[in-house]
Amino acid sequence: MHQASAFGFFSRNRVVNVDVVIVGAGAAGLFCAGVAGQLGLKVLLLDHAPKVAEKIRISGGGRCNFTNRDATPAQYLSANPHFCRSALSRYTPQDFIALVQRHGVAYHEKHKGQLFCDRSAEDIIDLLLKECAAGAAGGSVTRWQPCAVRQIRYHDGAAAPDAATPAAGRYEVDTDQGTVHCHSLVVATGGLSIPKIGATDFGYRVARQFDLRLVEQRPGLVPLTFDGAAWAPYAQLAGLALPVAMETGSKKAKGLFLEDLLFTHRGLSGPAVLQISSYWQPGTPIRINLAPEHDLPALLARAKATSRKLLGNELGQHVPSRLAEAWVQQDAAWQRPCSDVTDKALGALAERLSRWELVPTGTEGYKKAEVTLGGVDTRDLSQQTLESRQPGLFFIGEVVDVTGWLGGYNFQWAWASAHACAQGL
Numbered sequence: 001m002h003q004a005s006a007f008g009f010f011s012r013n014r015v016v017n018v019d020v021v022i023v024g025a026g027a028a029g030l031f032c033a034g035v036a037g038q039l040g041l042k043v044l045l046l047d048h049a050p051k052v053a054e055k056i057r058i059s060g061g062g063r064c065n066f067t068n069r070d071a072t073p074a075q076y077l078s079a080n081p082h083f084c085r086s087a088l089s090r091y092t093p094q095d096f097i098a099l100v101q102r103h104g105v106a107y108h109e110k111h112k113g114q115l116f117c118d119r120s121a122e123d124i125i126d127l128l129l130k131e132c133a134a135g136a137a138g139g140s141v142t143r144w145q146p147c148a149v150r151q152i153r154y155h156d157g158a159a160a161p162d163a164a165t166p167a168a169g170r171y172e173v174d175t176d177q178g179t180v181h182c183h184s185l186v187v188a189t190g191g192l193s194i195p196k197i198g199a200t201d202f203g204y205r206v207a208r209q210f211d212l213r214l215v216e217q218r219p220g221l222v223p224l225t226f227d228g229a230a231w232a233p234y235a236q237l238a239g240l241a242l243p244v245a246m247e248t249g250s251k252k253a254k255g256l257f258l259e260d261l262l263f264t265h266r267g268l269s270g271p272a273v274l275q276i277s278s279y280w281q282p283g284t285p286i287r288i289n290l291a292p293e294h295d296l297p298a299l300l301a302r303a304k305a306t307s308r309k310l311l312g313n314e315l316g317q318h319v320p321s322r323l324a325e326a327w328v329q330q331d332a333a334w335q336r337p338c339s340d341v342t343d344k345a346l347g348a349l350a351e352r353l354s355r356w357e358l359v360p361t362g363t364e365g366y367k368k369a370e371v372t373l374g375g376v377d378t379r380d381l382s383q384q385t386l387e388s389r390q391p392g393l394f395f396i397g398e399v400v401d402v403t404g405w406l407g408g409y410n411f412q413w414a415w416a417s418a419h420a421c422a423q424g425l
């Protein structure tokens with residue numbers, strides 16, 4: 001009986017020999033498969049999910065922010081911030097843009113170098129599938145999906161497995177569609193974000209099996225939540241969005257972003273918060289300037305000298321009026337005509353709005369996080385090829401302890417790490 005696949009046919013339940021098995025048909029796995037196939041390698045791509053690249057499909061609100069024109073290592077978090085430099089410099093945003101143009105995918109720049117498909121994220125998935133279908137010099141990509149991996153065994157040269165095992169395979173991968181032998185094994189199973197579309201800890205388990213180190217994982221690019229009672233005064237602001245400056249962290253790892261903030265019923269979201277969340281450590285504060293474009297002390301001093309309006313109304317000229325109203329309700333000293341408010345109360349209001357400090361109780365977790373921070377420790381990986389200390393075992397994409405900012409950086413890491421790996425297979 002034959003297993004139909006996207007690009008070829010393999011017999012079910014018999015031993016199969018390929019050069020490379022790639023586990024995970026997401027962004028990194030698909031791209032790595034396409035490049036490796038075109039370099040002449042016989043590739044088998046496996047994914048336990050029924051649909052290919054589901055995360056690409058839902059990314060960027062369905063339009064996939066596929067890269068950032070200005071990506072540099074400075075926009076990535078890792079225990080070793082220099083690790084990503086090599087792969088990122090050898091496969092750049094311009095390289096991926098050229099590929100997108102070759103495939104005739106229409107795109108546009110939205111904000112701060114972020115490139116999105118004009119039509120749909122499906123265009124990027126089609127591009128990757130076409131690259132997989134374009135194997136050259138005897139190379140090919142076969143995809144088994146859905147297909148789960150049950151067990152991985154490694155044989156070094158000295159200890160050959162049983163007589164039936166072809167000599168070429170250092171790895172034996174037992175899948176629910178038979179056993180596969182391969183020279184190289186690439187783990188591209190991503191992080192823990194959005195379990196309902198197939199995220200698992202598979203990559204971390206494989207790393208542990210081969211005694212590779214892990215950096216602790218936590219959700220990143222994720223909304224922050226606050227204690228119910230403490231948040232009650234702000235819950236009325238749910239749905240309000242405004243540009244802010246936001247910061248958190250120590251001198252060593254400080255995040256500072258000028259982006260939009262969104263109030264929600266449970267806490268804070270929007271691009272500023274998602275960015276900051278990757279730098280936030282539990283128990284520590286975040287600081288928000290709610291009026292970063294204004295010199296509030298000067299504006300309020302002028303209002304005191306010239307205006308008879310209520311302070312809340314005057315403030316509403318400079319920040320959204322819902323925010324101004326909710327703010328002045330916090331102190332009776334602020335609920336007066338501007339000219340009657342004391343200098344001390346005005347100073348306290350300006351300080352509170354421009355340095356609002358609060359301690360989140362947590363995050364919305366992996367069900368809402370766009371990425372997973374931490375992962376396979378880069379100390380155990382080659383920065384040239386992403387091969388681990390375990391010969392022939394590679395890790396690419398989000399499973400590695402390299403996490404980008406919001407804005408196309410994570411896909412750029414997926415493409416760049418996949419490309420570097422394919423050259424090293």
Ligand code: FDA
Binds near residue numbers: 028029061399410
């Ligand atoms: P990815 O998650 O893409 O793929 C992993 C694959 O492995 C999946 O197909 C999964 O089914 C498979 N898998 C997992 N466990 C397995 C197992 N046990 N056995 C077999 N297969 C297994 N980034 C960006 O740059 N621009 C954007 O616009 C967005 N937008 C965005 C929106 C949302 C809602 C999310 C959740 C994330 C984003 N991202 C993003 C982040 C981006 O999607 C992410 O960083 C990349 O998809 C990571 O690529 P990988 O290939 O490493 O993992």
